[in-house]
Amino acid sequence: MAMAADEIEALILEGIPDARVEITDLAGDGDHYAARVVAESFRGLPRIRQHQKVYEALGGRMGGALHALQLTTATPD
Template sequence: MAMEASEIESLIRTGIPDAHVEITDLAGDGNHYAARVVAESFRGLPRVQQQRRVYEALGGRMGGVLHALQLTTAVPE
C-alpha cells in the first residue's frame, strides 16, 4: 500500500513542528519520494541527526509502507 505525499508531509510536520516540508513523487507511483525538510530546530545538529529526526517523525514507516525516500535536510538561511 502506497503513502500519499500529503500523509508524509503531515507526519513530518507533526514530528517537527517548525519544519518547512516539500515532497516530490519521483516515479508517480506513490512509493518513491524526495523530501526537503528545512527547520530551525536542526541548527547545530549534524546532518545524520537531522535525518534521524525526520525518520523518527515518520514513525517506522520507512522500508514498509514508505518504500523509498530521498531526503535532504537543512536549516533556514
C-alpha cells in the same frame, strides 16, 4: 500500501512542527519520494541527526508503507 505525499508531509510536520516540507513523487507511482525538510530545530545538529529526526517523525514507516525516500535536510538561511 503506498503512502500519499500529504500523509508524509503531515507526519513530518507533526514530529517537527517548525519544519517547511516539500515532497516530490519521483516516479509518479506514489512509492518513491524526495523530501526537503528545512527546520530551525536542525541548527547545530549533524546531518545524520537531522535525518534521524525525520525518520523518527515518520514513526517506523520507512521500508514498509514508505518504500523509498530521498531526503535532504537544512536549516533556514
